[in-house]
């Protein structure tokens with residue numbers, strides 16, 4: 001008997017909103033998204049770091065739900081989970097959400113809404129994707145990094161076997177709502193950290209965006225809201241274009257949006273997550289840009305522009321863990337996570353990435369030593 005050929009495609013679409021005062025009753029973005037004849041159940045999971053910084057948040061959510069009681073119902077009190085990697089490292093939180101779906105009868109026409117940083121969104125996204133094989137999931141990202149990158153994409157995960165993002169799925173969200181008001185309470189490290197993902201996309205795809213960041217570097221470092229909002233918008237837009245235009249579920253071996261990430265993921269692990277994702281990505285980018293220079297792929301002036309921008313923004317470019325032999329294992333683990341041939345993005349010029357399939361260990365070590373020098377020196381461009 002000949003094999004039966006099966007083939008279908010499933011169209012995915014979702015909107016990414018940009019707003020302020022999301023839970024003010026006059027803001028109808030959320031209710032417009034979820035209202036239906038049969039008021040759906042809604043379950044909130046909130047990053048406790050966000051709840052601490054915004055003590056009025058839970059009351060506002062309750063009042064919003066009361067105001068729109070005929071449109072949707074909160075099926076339980078919001079669940080608070082710790083922010084940061086703890087949410088992804090400890091499976092108890094995943095378990096609590098799965099249990100809630102069982103206890104409160106949260107079905108595939110209900111909504112699980114996550115409010116928080118990238119780590120909490122990753123974990124809640126995973127819980128939503130595996131419960132009943134996929135419950136509608138709305139993300140409300142609250143950090144720069146999650147608003148411009150992690151929260152707008154299609155991936156979710158938890159860490160497992162001590163490895164980043166080992167368990168996870170590709171599951172597009174029902175919608176994403178970025179409320180800029182959350183950003184005002186971020187600490188310095190998280191305000192700055194997310195900018196690394198914007199530098200990343202600009203370097204591999206958009207020289208003009210990179211130049212815009214250079215122009216606005218001081219305003220960004222001074223935490224001016226407007227340059228940050230336009231950075232987030234452009235960065236989110238580029239991530240969405242990339243995901244929609246190519247290989248959303250990463251079937252191939254290429255992951256251009258993971259420029260700088262092979263070392264970053266390993267550094268997060270080697271520093272026991274004391275370095276945050278965005279900070280590690282900045283170091284990973286600086287490393288791969290320096291490597292690109294040492295390999296003769298970009299000019300010294302391009303290298304200096306990147307390093308100068310990062311230093312103006314206040315990024316640390318070198319940590320001692322870079323000198324551990326283990327760091328090189330990051331390459332193998334990066335390949336293993338995706339499968340197939342090792343594919344690493346390097347730079348050909350600012351705004352243009354190029355993929356390569358092997359890296360020279362001696363040159364990586366040289367690039368690391370160079371980062372140590374950059375960290376100490378003042379660099380004029």
Ligand code: NAD
Nearest residue numbers: 049053083084117118119142143145150155182185186277
């Ligand atoms: P984070 O989630 O680790 O949060 C950092 C800290 O900020 C936490 O303590 C949190 O409680 C706190 N916080 C969050 N919002 C706040 C606010 N508005 N005010 C005050 N404190 C607040 O940091 P992140 O940079 O958003 O996310 C990093 C995570 O995202 C990593 O786990 C990384 O692997 C993941 N990520 C996922 C993808 C993806 O495609 N799914 C892409 C990139 C990164």
